[in-house]
Amino acid sequence: MTVTHRPSRSEAIARAEARGQRIAAVLPYHYPRALLRAHGFHPVEVWGPPGVPRDEGGRHFQAYTCDIVVRATSFLLRGGLERAGVLLVPHTCDALQGMGSVAGDFLQPSQHVLTLYLPRAGRPTDREYLVAELRRLSDRLAGIAGGRPTDAGWADALAAEEAADETLAALYRDREALAVGDREFYEVVRSREYLAAEEFVEAAAAVPRGTAPSGIGLLLSGIVPEPMSLFDHLAEAGARVVADDLAAGARRLYPPSDAADPIERLADRLLGSPPDPTRGTPIAARAAALAGRMAAAGAKGMLIYDVAFCEPELFDVPLLRRHLGDAGYPVAHVEVELGGELGHRVITRIEAFVETLA
Amino acid sequence: MTMGHRLRLGAGSAALRVQRWRAERRYDRRAPDPGSPLNPPLRSTIRMREMMSRHYLAGRSVSGSRPVAWVTSGAPTEILKALGYHLVYPENHAALCGARRRAEALSSAAEDAGYSRDLCSYARTDLGSLLSGDTPVGSLPPPDLLLCCTNICQTVLYWYRVLADHFGCPLVLVDTPFLYGDAAEPHQVDFVRRQLEDMVPAAEAAAGREFSLDGFTAVVARAKQASDLWLEILERARHRPSPLTAFDSFVNLGPIVDLRGDQATVAFYESLLAELDERIARGVGAVKDERLRVLWDNLPIWYRIGPLSRWLAERGVNVVASTYTHAWGELAEMMDPAEPFEAMARVYLHPILNRSTGHKLAAMRRMVEEFSIDGVILHSDRSCKPYSLGQIDQRDRLVADVGVPALLLEADHNDPRSYAEEQATTRLEAFVEMMS
Numbered sequence A: 001m002t003v004t005h006r007p008s009r010s011e012a013i014a015r016a017e018a019r020g021q022r023i024a025a026v027l028p029y030h031y032p033r034a035l036l037r038a039h040g041f042h043p044v045e046v047w048g049p050p051g052v053p054r055d056e057g058g059r060h061f062q063a064y065t066c067d068i069v070v071r072a073t074s075f076l077l078r079g080g081l082e083r084a085g086v087l088l089v090p091h092t093c094d095a096l097q098g099m100g101s102v103a104g105d106f107l108q109p110s111q112h113v114l115t116l117y118l119p120r121a122g123r124p125t126d127r128e129y130l131v132a133e134l135r136r137l138s139d140r141l142a143g144i145a146g147g148r149p150t151d152a153g154w155a156d157a158l159a160a161e162e163a164a165d166e167t168l169a170a171l172y173r174d175r176e177a178l179a180v181g182d183r184e185f186y187e188v189v190r191s192r193e194y195l196a197a198e199e200f201v202e203a204a205a206a207v208p209r210g211t212a213p214s215g216i217g218l219l220l221s222g223i224v225p226e227p228m229s230l231f232d233h234l235a236e237a238g239a240r241v242v243a244d245d246l247a248a249g250a251r252r253l254y255p256p257s258d259a260a261d262p263i264e265r266l267a268d269r270l271l272g273s274p275p276d277p278t279r280g281t282p283i284a285a286r287a288a289a290l291a292g293r294m295a296a297a298g299a300k301g302m303l304i305y306d307v308a309f310c311e312p313e314l315f316d317v318p319l320l321r322r323h324l325g326d327a328g329y330p331v332a333h334v335e336v337e338l339g340g341e342l343g344h345r346v347i348t349r350i351e352a353f354v355e356t357l358a
Numbered sequence B: 001m002t003m004g005h006r007l008r009l010g011a012g013s014a015a016l017r018v019q020r021w022r023a024e025r026r027y028d029r030r031a032p033d034p035g036s037p038l039n040p041p042l043r044s045t046i047r048m049r050e051m052m053s054r055h056y057l058a059g060r061s062v063s064g065s066r067p068v069a070w071v072t073s074g075a076p077t078e079i080l081k082a083l084g085y086h087l088v089y090p091e092n093h094a095a096l097c098g099a100r101r102r103a104e105a106l107s108s109a110a111e112d113a114g115y116s117r118d119l120c121s122y123a124r125t126d127l128g129s130l131l132s133g134d135t136p137v138g139s140l141p142p143p144d145l146l147l148c149c150t151n152i153c154q155t156v157l158y159w160y161r162v163l164a165d166h167f168g169c170p171l172v173l174v175d176t177p178f179l180y181g182d183a184a185e186p187h188q189v190d191f192v193r194r195q196l197e198d199m200v201p202a203a204e205a206a207a208g209r210e211f212s213l214d215g216f217t218a219v220v221a222r223a224k225q226a227s228d229l230w231l232e233i234l235e236r237a238r239h240r241p242s243p244l245t246a247f248d249s250f251v252n253l254g255p256i257v258d259l260r261g262d263q264a265t266v267a268f269y270e271s272l273l274a275e276l277d278e279r280i281a282r283g284v285g286a287v288k289d290e291r292l293r294v295l296w297d298n299l300p301i302w303y304r305i306g307p308l309s310r311w312l313a314e315r316g317v318n319v320v321a322s323t324y325t326h327a328w329g330e331l332a333e334m335m336d337p338a339e340p341f342e343a344m345a346r347v348y349l350h351p352i353l354n355r356s357t358g359h360k361l362a363a364m365r366r367m368v369e370e371f372s373i374d375g376v377i378l379h380s381d382r383s384c385k386p387y388s389l390g391q392i393d394q395r396d397r398l399v400a401d402v403g404v405p406a407l408l409l410e411a412d413h414n415d416p417r418s419y420a421e422e423q424a425t426t427r428l429e430a431f432v433e434m435m436s
C-alpha cells in the first residue's frame, strides 16, 4: 500500500516562497529548525544529493572526501541551490567543517554561508555555549532578514516545529500499526527534510493505519539510507527495519524542553538528541541504547550502512560489533557511495546477513 | 615507584646518557661527506633523541608512582603538568612508529580488528599497537585519564572514545569550536575557559593530588618560554642559506609537543637556537647548495623524511618552513602566565588546524613572503582530512594570486601504502623544474 500524494521538494519550496519565506539550504544534520522558521526561513536539507555527480565538487575536495560533501558542493556550483538565500553548514564532522570553510572562504556563493558549531557533550557549560552560539546564529539571520522575530513569530515557529517533531516521534512509536513498507515509511520520515512542519504533519496523518508488513527485524544504523532502493533489497531478503539509528532518522528525535526562552528551549532539545557518535556519546552508552532499542522493537541484528569515508561512523564499528555481539545482536557493516544503485557485493552481503538472522 | 623500578630507570637513564655521549663523539669526529647534498644534521638532535627516549623510558615504570594521562597533540596539558602527570601522546608515539617503519604492520593489526583503512593512520597505528601490544618504545603506561581536545580535529574524539572504552578510565573533553572567522568570539573563549576550569577537579580526582595555581602559572611560564624559543628557531630559516630544513624541525618537534612546560625543554631549545646561530655566523646552510626554498603544508610523511629531504637537497631545494611546525610556536604571544585560564583558552582555540581554510591560505601567503619561498608543497594527506580539505583551493590561489608554483602531493603521513613513489617523484621533478 502507498501513501497519498505529498508535495515534492520543488513544490514545497514554491509553497514556502509563496508564503513569503526565504529558503535556507541546510547540510546534515542537527540544527534548530524553529530558529530558521522564526526568522522567516524555510529549511530544505541537502544530503548530497545522491544523483549529482562528484565532478564540480571534486575540483575542490580530494577523492577521499565523502559523497555528501562533494556532491553537495557540486550541487551548489551547478546552481542547484540558487533558490536558497542562506546555506547553513552545521559543524557535524571534519568533512563538513571543510565544506563550511571552503564555501565561505573560496567558493563564496551568492547565498550567505552560515555555520553552527554544536558542542560534543551535554555538560552545563555545553548548554551555556550552545545558547550563545544559537544567539549568534539568530543575530546573523536577523541581519539577513532585516529584523528579529516577534514573540508571536517565535511562538508560531516553536509550536509548529515541535508539533512536527512530535508527529515524527509518533510515526516511530506507531511503526507496527502503519500499513506501509520500509521504503514508504522512510519516504515519509525523510519528507521532513523539505516539507514545512504543517505539511509534514499532514503527510504523516495520511500514512495508512493497519499492520506493518512482517519480516526479520533489523536496526538500521548510519547516516542516510541512500539509495532508497536499499529498502526494496531488504524486503526482498525478507528483512524489515523495525528501528533505526540514522542521522536522517531517529537520531533527530529531540526530546521536549520546558524552558521559556525560545533559544534555551532549542538548545535543550538539540542537546537531548539520542546517542550519536558526532555528538560524542561514549561508545558503551551508545551500544547500550541501541541494544535497548533493538530489544524494544524486536530487532534480531543491526546493519550499519555507512557512506564511504565517514569517520564518525567508521570509528565506532568494531566496538559496536563487540558490545552488541555480547548482548546477543549480530552486526553487519557495509559502506556505499551515494550515486547510482546499490552494487551487487553490498546486496549479497546484506542478503547473507539477513539469512544468518533467519 | 618500587626500588626495583627506580634502579631500572636509573640504569636505563645512565645508558641513554652514555649512548648520547657516544653519538656526540661520533658526530664530532666524523669526516665531512663531500658526496652528500646536505651538511651534517643538527648536533642538538642527538640530545633531543635522548630526551624523548628518556621520556618513554620513564613511562615504562611510572604506573603507580605518578598519574598518567594520554593526551592529544593540541591538548591543554599545562594543568596536568602542574598536577605531576606523566603524559603520553599517542600521536607522537604513532609518528615514531611511522618514522621507524612500523606503522604499516600496526595499522594492519587495527584493520584486522575492524578499523577501516580510511581512518586517520595515527589512530590506526596506535590502536594497532594497543591491540597487538607491539611498540618500538617497549611499553606505554596505561592512562588514569584521557584528555582530548578537538582543536586539531574531530577524529581525536572518535579515537579517544575508543580508548576510553578500552581502558575504562575518565575521558576529559576540551571542546574547541572551529573558528571560521578572523578570531575567537567571546562565547567561544568563555566556553573553553570554563572547560579548562572544570577540568581541574576531574584531573585532581584521577591524580589524587591537589592543584596549585602557582604550579600551573609556573608551567605556563615555561611553556611560553619554550614556545617563544621554538618560534625563534623556526624563524632562523629566514636566513639564506637556511641553517635548518623543515625536516629538521619535524624531527625536533617532540619536546615542544610532549615536554612543553619542562625546564629541560627550555634548555634544549636554547641550545638548539645557539647551534643555529653558530651555523648562521659561519654561513653554513642545512642544504649545501641552497638554490630554491620551499614551504611545506600539512603533516610530514614520516616514513619518507630522510629520502625526501635528500632527494630535494640534491636538486638544491631546501624545504625551509612548514605550516605544521609553526603551529607550536605562533601562539606563544597569546600565553599569559598572569591570566592563565583565560589566556590558555585563547591559545587552545587558535591553532592553525582549528582555523579556517582562508586563514591557512593567509598564513601561507605570509610565509611565502617572510621566508622568500620559491614554491609550496601541499601534502594532501589521505588520512588527515581536517588539514587537507581546502588545499585544492589554497593551491590554486597560491599559483594564481601569489605566483608561486604549488604542488599537491598525494600521500599519507603514516601509512606508506598510500604513497606511490614513482608518481610522487614524477610530480616532484616537474615541480622543481617549474621553480627553477
Ligand code: SF4
Binding pocket: A028, A066, A067, A068, A069, A092, A093, A094, A095, A096, A223, A307, A309, A310, A311, A312, A313
Ligand atoms: S557522511 Fe559522515 S563524513 Fe560525510 S558529512 Fe556526513 S557525517 Fe560527515
Ligand code: SF4
Binding pocket: B091, B120, B121, B122, B123, B152, B153, B154, B155, B156, B299, B353, B383, B384, B385, B386, B387, B413
Ligand atoms: S586526523 Fe589529522 S589532526 Fe587528527 S589526529 Fe589524525 S593526523 Fe592528527
